[in-house]
Amino acid sequence: MMILGCSCDSHTSQPHAGFEHGDGMNVAPIIAYSDTPNRGRTVGAYYLIRDTVVTSGSFAGAALWNLDPGVNFRAAAGLGAEAP
Secondary structure: OOOOOOEEEOOOOOOOOOOOOOHHHHHHHHHHHHHHHHHHHHHHHHHHHHHHHHHHHHHHHHHHHHHHHHHHHHEEEEEEEOHH
């Protein structure tokens, strides 16, 4: 449930300040290894890099879809086959 930009856990109704569910495991090491005065910038840089990669992937998928939906499927299947 989303209330004024703050997500709440439906089981406990406790607010989660800005983090997505399961995102704490990704952000915790970043917070732990960053300098105290720069933690906000470090976490912000993490989200900027992550969102840039995700957004560029969606644009690449849209470009492949415009070529042919089958190309999109074959590219995804090929990348999945190459994954360890």
